Amino acid sequence: MNTTTRPVPPPDPPPRIPPGTAPPNRILYATMGIVLAVLLIGAGGFLWLSGGRGTNLGRIGGPFTLEDGNGKPITARDFHGNYMLIYFGYTFCPDVCPTTLNAVAAAMDKLGPAASHVRPLFITVDPRRDTPSVVKQYAAAFGPSITGLTGTPAEIAQVAKEYRVYYAEHRTGPGPEDYSMDHSSVLYLMGPDGNFIAPVRADQSGDEIAADLKKLMG
Template identity: 40%
Template sequence: MRGRRIGLIAAAILAVVLTVVGFTIVTGSKSTGGGPRGSGVATVGGPFTLTGVDGQAVTEKDLLGKPSAIFFGFTYCPEVCPTTLSELSALADQLGSDADKLNLVFISVDAERDGPEEMKQYLTAFDSRIIGLTGTPEQIDAAAKAFKIYYTKVLLDDGDYTMDHTASVILMDAYGKFFGTMAYEEAMSVMLAKLKRLIGEG
């Protein structure tokens, strides 16, 4: 019982730290979100090795040269993930040809259910430019830690499970440096302005 209490306290502290950094954390259906770019609280981004929908290895180096909008989620997500990916698809349409100057990346936090084929099938419902990445539990955990992403498996009463996770889209410049975030349920006009700035400056 004491160990469980300590674990809950540690999770709460992590949630506070991530909120200060400026990320939105989804816990069930609720979220909290945050601060401006350049808060200096933590370094966001770093080395990772994941697997693309074609089964080939993808690292952080493959994203360099273009700015990136990176979202961590999972294919069984009931609301936040399909909503965010639909918004990214709509934003890509509004950007027109400028969307080709941007990496749109969806990284699964559910290694158990989201293999390359499942990711490929899931992403057919969204803009074809969205890059789907997954990996082993260890690879996903390393990527999540690099980008300061919170996620945890939550068991449901029916024996199934869901994933609580950070809901913000992380913006990185073409050199792999943290640029800012887009919060869940942020106004489309604000997100579009952020992406235009990212493309122009990043």
């Protein structure tokens, strides 16, 4: 019997990948990495906004020295024994700041007698324009419960660092006054001992903020 040996065809060459294109498995791994990073960031943001006690967020808050609307030095210790509800913004803010402060003022009305133990503070992130008289007039527009505070650029930078507040100047034109301020928007609830309790969402109504405060204050 004659046995004919047929040559084995060579294996197909690997698919050619155009220069500058990542192999499919690398694309998959990169995509998975991006998705994982987004999920981790989202989880961290949820923990931060949910205000869960015991989470390892690092220290938030600390001593500060600022000025009230009368130019009087104010320190964090002046509020010990009361809760502080702190919001960072600026008086030229077109929408978020006034909306939040209106809600805070409404929340104070909803708290009833408990409001006497809460000191809402508005701390400017625009000290160049927000002088003591400016923050005094601005805070008063929302009612007597809110205290406006300002300071030197160095003092504002220090308190913003203590509270992990983001703010940055955003130029809108060539003039010295042609700018707005980008800033984070969170309400910080500090306990009577001066320690951080939890963040309170700033995009809520007065009723919702009051409900959060009642729960957090026990």
